[in-house]
Amino acid sequence: MSLPPGFLDELRSRTSLTQVVGRKVMWDARKSNQGKGDMWAPCPFHQEKTASFHVDDRKGFYYCFGCHAKGDAIGFVKETENVSFMEAVEILAREAGMTMPARDPKAQEKADRRTQLAEVMEQAVQFFRLQLRTGAAAAARDYLAGRGLSEAALERWEIGFAPDAWQALWDHLRGKGVEEDLILAAGLAKPSTKGKKPYDTFRNRIMFPIRDARGRAIAFGGRAMDPTDNAKYLNSPETELFDKGRSLYNHGPARTAAGKGQPLIVAEGYMDVIALAEAGFGASVAPLGTAITETQLQLLWRIAPEPIIALDGDTAGLRAAMRLIDLALPLLEAGQSLRFAIMPEGLDPDDLLRAKGPQAVQAVLDQAIPMVRLLWQRETEGKNFDSPERKAALDKALREKIKLIRDPSIRQHYGQEIKDLRWQLFRPQRSAPGKSWSPGRKPSLAPLPSTKSSLLVAAGEGAEDQMREAVILAAIIAHPTIAAEFEAGIESLACIDPDHRALRDMILRVAMDTPDDLHAEIEAQLGPVPLEKLHGLRHVAITPCIRNPGDVDLAQMTVAEELAKLDAYRGLMAEVAEAVEDLGGEADEAVTWRLSQAAEARNRAMRSQQEDKAEYDLGDNGARINRDERNALDDLLGKIKFSKPHTR
Template sequence: MSLPPGFLDELRSRTSLGQVVGRKVMWDQRKSSQGKGDLWAPCPFHHEKTASFHVDDRKGFYYCFGCHAKGDAISFVKETENVSFIEAVEILAGECGMTMPARDPRAQEKQDHRTELAEVMERAVQFFRLSLNTGAAAAARDYVARRGLDGAALERWEIGFAPDGWQNLWDHLRGKGVGEDLILGAGLAKPSSKGGKPYDTFRNRIIFPIRDVRGRAIAFGGRAMDPNDNAKYLNSPETALFDKGRSLYNHGPARQAAGQGQPLIVAEGYMDVIALAEGGFGACVAPLGTAVTEHQLQLLWRISDEPIIALDGDTAGLRAAMRVVDLALPLLEAGKSLRFALMPEGKDPDDLIRGEGPAAVQSVLDQAMPMVRLLWQRETEGKIFDSPERKAALDKSLREKIRLIRDPSIRAHYGAEIKDLRWQLFRPARKPRAPWQPRGSWKPAPAPASSTTKASLLASGGQDAHTRLRIEVILATAIAAPDVIVQFEQDFEDLDCRDPDHAALRSLILRHGIVQPESLTDRIIEALGPGPLEKLHALRHVAISPCVRRPGDVELAEMTLAEELAKLKAHRGLTAEIAEAEEELAGQTDEAVTWRLAQAAEARNRATRSQNEDKSVFDIADNGARVDRTEREAFEAIMAGIKFERKRR
């Protein structure tokens, strides 16, 4: 029925939600403030002792903090009176003296037609239930008995049987005076292509009635008794009553059980739902033999904020779970998500509960994983990430999935969780390294007592200023243009940051700058506060860096990082070779050698203290890196001392 604009707004303004709800509940006088329209009561939608149901009479909305039911006066009447939307509007309009607009004759005709179809469906339910007790249904009775269903369970679920024959149901309904158009319109029979009498849709099948949330029979599901039948399970065709993508098996009872605090479980088939419900898991539904649709997801979220998808423990079950993940990502909202409980391999919920009991099912449900973990599992399971290209492909795939999430807050939290998982995958535990020990395979031996003088000339306590300044420029460059981090991931991994602030920044750059670089600065401030960043950018050599002054310039950042990292590598190589030379000359006390080494060390120190090194002349080292010529001369002086000593020997 079409209502004129403004009718519902006027109806809501005339209606007191407090009075409407007050007919169904007893207000908690201690928590309620009648004068302010702030009212509290035990929830009418689920059993509870405390007053968690809140009504804001001034705004006209209610919300339950227990079962999360929410709405206005119309939805409250609709749910508590079990009526349609238009019927709820009619009830409220009559109470506040408003005249309902004239009904659209065509809409009324459609409503009447649906009512007639529902009556035909109830006749079919009774026919199938009676047929299960006939001699022709002996095999069907044996089958349901083997599946653990006794007489009481058959009665509760209204399970029936469609006899093997072309017109059994058709003839029965026609004998009761039901019109042919209604039988065909309800999907109970199909017209013959040969021009003869229509034939039954269900033949030689165990029948499961499908009811809507209001309890009306809207369709049937049939399980074939013939193992050679083309379709093991068959649902009613779509009709004026039945939309397969908008319906759930066991919808009404599951909603009631979920309102009483049970977790909502989504299984794959009718028998899974029945087995779970009989085992004490009353809040369970099934999507009627199809992949879960967007409309069904919305129905699930109206029942529960976090339904558990319980699927078979096989490849097909895992594929079905992945399809649900892809469907759900764009629809996620704050507080609305999914969890996934995968059954043991080769078993479905029905097998598990019959074989091992409800406790085994509960154990699987307790281990249900959040959706982000299943997404991660799909992208990483069975794959090896032993190259930058494979890691980059993983990052790209994950970024594409995260971008599907429309809610920015949820998208950010997914990104953070993925970063944590990525960190755990690519950053295995490392053995602790002594603060003086440089990276690489070479480990200098401790110098003997007689080489104290040479050690003081060649070794510097802690990290020298040359290395520290370059690291600070590298960190600032990455933060200014985080899109380049993925290209230099291994170099950042090898960066030797001995300053605690530097180490913390490097860790956050690796952790957050690859999967979601646009939020790197926010993540650093969130983790460390603004202090370390302010301290870094206050350094003169950082502040004048072109990359810092031109943030986001990816090309400039790439060139800067490549050059600075090459310099660090060359400097690290010089440091290691000088230390090796020191070790080789250990025990020698020749003053000439000592003097030469002292001069080499001093030359090296002058190079590291240079404040204008970018203007110096560079040589190309054997490894292709640019090396400050002063450093090269220092190294050559050391090697000359080594050669001199060898000749002297």
């Protein structure tokens, strides 16, 4: 069976030789460098103890320095699985998600035609290069010199010029005996709609040859010299040789440079790639006038596991980055991702190089951010989250994006990173209790003589809040399954005590997703001291839901009541602060009414909100009494009361 042209090339580009070989060998961790695709192992084809079998994942070839076995992924499967060439192709195609093509009896004929087209393209490259030296190209040479390109750079990149004439290239190629059909099929000319002879696709443009990974000229990119031209940049039309969604500018040289350890940089256009490579960033590529496609993304990951997307610092550049995120999320794998380097506003890599030199570009690359951060920026930048509904909308949007990730491990890590970023956004520096609701107006009220010796006063301002917060934290830690129910209330805790603040943060970051591991996670990250201090507090130790860790209902009731009391107390303090300010002016009955209402609200909160459902009653002294025990005592007293007195 013959395969259509390009099928094997695409199969090899989609296949990781490291993964294919890794099923049969044990890699030598000391010699291998997975990040560079440079892997070593004992040879699977002959018995040996040393790692002489080398896999170059970027080039897609293996070689054994012992038995001299060599080949690509297809050859490896063929030899190790003892199958035919076509069976090996079918195995790899199935793994790569490619459909085997139908039998094509003209496959060889098509391959020969592609070879002919590539030869025609090479003739066009030479024609355009010669035209750049003519007088008609003076303006083009001045432009290129102004962009900082030397004669040597023009030669390296084979830059040329298409004359401002309708049939200059057509006449040249026809004079060389090239068939009309080949010129048209190569995308170098277009048929006339007026019955005249075909005309050149590129006219009055600086020409950039586009080569595939094997180095064959497959297309051109042309920059217009006429400022009024509608298309500043123009690519060849798609042909039998050229599929712009499956090609990268500077693919082959960038792959070689990346194999030597240079970071793979994805820029926007030809001049950016040329400028970067001339400045020492040889592993630079660009998509060809379109947004990055899935195939191009797979090509990038075949070159390097974590390409850096260098985008222009303008709105269009950022939009392109955001679109790429949605494309990449479902394709992420362990060790395979993207980083984003955003150029200063209004500049592209070429502009930055000419303005500040390679060190400025390197500084931007060093600050490249992982994809998860750009995803977060897209969903939060310029937005206000001042209401629960807006926060919920953000959470929903991020959850939908994270669901796109197929790899469960990566999905989990993205979720944790988003939680950390959310925590930073919604946890600004909190002011001390009493100041957040009335800045600068907190009253300074001295305690009455009868209360000066109380525990709360002796403990200082905010002691009551701290005691209630400690009970809430301890109850949640003892019953982490209820954390999600009280998330908003936990977020509102001020937690002046640093240990309490650390515990609060751990509850919000861990308990929502992995409640079973909360206690262990706290000890692992904070050590045992914060928990020991919390449970050592007397008012925590005597709390019923702490002494009865299996009573979830009691824990829910305790947390709900303590949060309500905190809210009521803070509301009362806010009213007091405003009343003190109002009393400085003209007082009226409204002030005393507001204070009475706030005080009553606090009194209601201080009483049990679930007395009918609770297992405990409050005694006259405020102590909790087990309801069953109290009922039993009442029954006993009733029996004693109505029983006859005993006589001798």
